[in-house]
Amino acid sequence: MKSTFCLLLHLLLFLSLSAQHRFTISGTVKSASKGETVIGATVSIGAYQTKTNDYGFYSLTLPPGNYTLTVSNVAFATYDQSVTLNANKTLNIDLMDEAQALDEVVISSNRGRSLKSPQMGMEQLTPKEIKNVPVLMGEKDVVKVLQLLPGIKSAGDGNSGMYVRGGGADQNLILLDEATVYNASHLLGFFSTFNADALKDVAVYKSGMPAQYGGRLSSVLDIKMNDGNNQDFNVSGGLGLISAKLNVEGPVQRDQSSFLISGRRTYADMFLKLSNDSSINNNQLYFYDLNAKLNYQLGEKDRLYFSGYLGKDHLGFGDLFGLDWGNKTATVRWNHLFNSRLFSNTSLIYSNYDYKISINSGTNNFDIFSNIQDYNLKQEFQWFPNSRNQVRFGLNSAYHALRPGEVTGKGENSSINDVFLQKRYSWENGLYASNTWNASDKLNLTYGLRLSTFSILGAGDFYNLDQEGKVVDTMRYKKGEFVKTYLNLEPRLALSYPLNNLSSVKASYVRNTQYLHLISNSTSTSPTDKWIASTNIIKPGISDQFSLGYYRNLNDNKYSLNIETYYKALQHQIDYKDGAEVYSSNNAIETELLFGKGRAYGAEWLLKKNTGRLTGWISYTLSKTERQIDGINNNEWYNARQDRTHDIAIVAMYQLNKKWTLSANWVFYTGDAVTVPAGKYIIDDQTTYYYTQRNSYRMPNYHRLDLGATLQLKQKKRWSSELSFSLYNAYGRENAYLIEFMDSKDDPNRTVANQISLFKFIPSVSYNFRFK
Structure with missing residues (x-):
């Protein structure tokens, strides 16, 4: 411990000494038209370069002198300004939208990939x-x-x-x-x-x-919501065949605060009510979601953000069946700038997901409910000690409350007995630090370490199992008692080495640990799959991934080529036993599960055209994903459900003129790995299938062509509108959604496979508008 502390002290002393006799230029990059902060803008001064963080902040520490500062981002016109650095300086920058700066039709499809950045994948x-x-x-x-x-x-x-x-x-x-x-x-x-x-x-x-x-x-997948326009009020929206949406944003106090409210709802269920058939007009199928955000500039060094999301789906077949599921989230964030080199963000976060199934069939009236809630505190600091180092460190602490599943009978005459899976409570913590280090003009490194802990808490019963997976001992814990704590170190390392001005190679290693798991005993994912937490028996999953990549910019950066390979070793993977029944009793869910290992490896190619009237990309993935779990497939390696050998996508967008934009994408992938019956037997005139090898067969290969076009109707200073057309599955490929096995009507001793497909020729049109 003492040696670690001394090493850290020497590192901080080295970084501080290296920054002496230098000055810092820092500030925030925003959109001139909306006041939105710009994420990932490249800020360059001579040979020195950095990117704005998630809140638009940048900081560079340089020797004194005269420089030209350049800020670039694909959505904005490039900004240049001469600066004399003879003291610490704050320079906030407003970028003009690219569309405002250019009259010609020039499209950029992505931000471009930095050859020097160690970040890959x-x-x-x-x-x-x-x-x-x-x-x-x-x-x-x-x-x-x-x-x-x-x-x-x-x-x-x-x-x-x-x-x-x-x-x-x-x-x-x-x-x-x-x-x-x-x-x-x-x-x-x-x-x-x-x-x-x-x-x-x-x-x-x-x-x-x-x-x-x-x-x-x-x-x-890290998604950021708009902050809201702090310059002008804007209203935008759209009306399509099955949904409508509306977006309102504007300043609360110009240049200081803003709000955003955005909502949408489908209305396919309204068309069902037009039917005279009671078996149709009583059905429901819709979703809605609502995004909201407020932000306040409290001064030069402080800013508050409040954001939230509410989404809900409802599927109902009259009074017989109902399925509801949805998410709720809320985030409060406080940005504070201690000085020109130290940035802080403090977040309080809430998240909730639940689903409910209602079934009413004679005396079989019951509800199934599941829920997961999180309460999370996150504190992070970003430190810019000099032009070669960017340090990020912090902690987050989350409390999880899970109700994996419960079945409750409805009414006095219900024949369904109540079933309750154990509620689980846990406390997950993470302490992390990383540094992006420009070691030389050629070598760039990002290295870091994450220490994660997961404490299983009472109240509840916990079990010991024998080799056959049966409960042999039950241990009862009171509310708040610590049952078991897992501790894992997760090192992270990434490096890049430019071969020349046009190409570079990158490599990375990352270890991840997962303490919450989603389990399903069906052949497809659905909202009713169950989240469970690690227990004394269900160990946290661990992944070690090694990646290597080659990157090249072509034809003056009009094209980019990325090639990446990877190998991933997985520990403590979970799968159901054959014939598992989760809701059949109050038994411990651990008795229905098996545990083992996995591996995934492959190569990925991505060729992009970044600029011009025609933009898009071609992507190809060659991969293999397997599991090995004792008790499944004779204890041998078997294909994971998500294993696909080939995966291809071709995406093209063409700006025909200022009014018309045409687009198309074509996808192909190997059919999903599935388990098919190996035989059958008859019990009381009912056919029962039995299975042997897990996921040893394939669904038919999947491929599809989609077409799209956008027509700009009006475009004035304060009003614009457009029509969007699309045709999903343009050549009507009947891709398999499900394959059912059943007895042949002509010969009950024979088994036939029946393929079910979902979509064929789905046209759509939508009208979108914006005014301010």
Whole structure:
């Protein structure tokens, strides 16, 4: 401990001495038209360079002298200013929108990738960049666009979640203004939770996750909401075939504070009521969501943010069946600038996800309910000691309360017995530090360490199991008692080495630990899958990922080529036993689970055209994902449900003229790994299938073409409107959603497979407007 303290003291002394006889220029970069802070803007002074943080703040410490400061970001015109640095200086910068600075039709599709930055496996998008990608029913969908990038796979039509580099749907940390979103889907996965009109920035990390992120094994999806326009009032919205949306933002006090309210709702259920058939007009199918944000500039050094999200889905078939699920989040953040080199952010965060199923069938009347709640405190500091180092350190502490599932009978005549899975309480903590170090003109490093702890708390019963998975001992704990604490060190390392001005190689290693798990015994992900916490038996999952990449800018940065390979080793993976029944009794859920290991490896290619009338990308992923769990597949390695050998996406957007924008995307991927019956037997005239090898067969290969077009109707200083057209699955491919096995009508001894498909030729049109 003493040696560690001495090492830290020497490091701080070295960084402080290296900054002597230098001066600091710092400030905030904002949009001139909206007053929104700009995330990830590149600030360059001579040979020195940095990027604005999540709140638009930058800091550079340099020798005294005369310089030219340049600020660039793909959505804005480049800013240049001469500066004389003979003392510490604050320089706040307002960037002009690129559209205001350019009259010609020039499109940029992404921010470009820094060859020097050690960060790899990361993609960053803005809603503007995904606006023209055609999607189902014309809804701009950030998550669906991300699934067109290499290494990020859709869970399929009608399924929620996404798979990143072989990880399960639960292994993605999804954040909305720092609050965890446990289910990011609407309408059973057809749409995502995130209203693109309310979003400011989207970043996804597939590898090399910075140390401030923890709690998931495969990826981080970090989404920031708009702050709200503090210059003028704006109203925008849209009306489509199945949904309507409205976005209102404006200043509370010009230049000092602003608000944002954004909402949308589908109304497909309203069309059902037009039917004369009572079996149709009593059904319901809709979702709604609401985003809200306030921010206040309290002075030159302090700013407060209040943001929240509320989303709900409802699916109902008359009085017989109902399914509701939704998320609630709330975040309060305080930014404080101690000085020109030390930035602080303090956050209080709340998150809630729940679902409820209601079934009314004769005497079988019952509800199924599940819920997870988080209360989180996060404190982070960013320190800019000199032009070669950027230090980030902090802590976060989260209290989890889980109700994995409960079944309650309704009414006196219900034949259903109440079933309650154990409520679980836990306390998760993380302490982290990292430094991005420009070691030389060639070598750049980001190194860090995260210490995570997870304490299982009472009240509740905990168990010991025998080798067959049966309970042999029960231990009872009172409320607040510590049952067990897990402690894990998670090192992070990433480096980049430019080969020349056009290309570089990068490598990274990251260890992640996951303490909360989503389990499902079905062949598809759904809102009713259950979140459970680690216990004395369910150990935290651990992932070690090694990545190597080659990056090259082509033709004066008009094109970019990225090639990345990875290998991921997974520990303590969870799967259900064959024939597991979760809600059949009050037995411990651990008795229905098995544990083992996994591995995922592959290579990803991404070729992008970044500028010009035609933009887009081609992505290809070659990968393998396997599990080995004793008690499944004769204890041998088997394909994970998310294993897909090939995954291809081609995305193109063409600016025909100032009025018309055309777009298309084509996707192909290997069919999902599935388990099919190995045989059957008859009991009381009922056919029962039995299964042997897990996930040893494949669904048919999936492919689809989508087309889109946007027509600019009016564009004036205070008013603009447009029509968006799209055609989903343009050539009518009947992709398999589900394959059912049943007895042949002609010969009951024969088994036939029946394929169910969802979408075929789905056209849509929507009208969007904006005025101020």
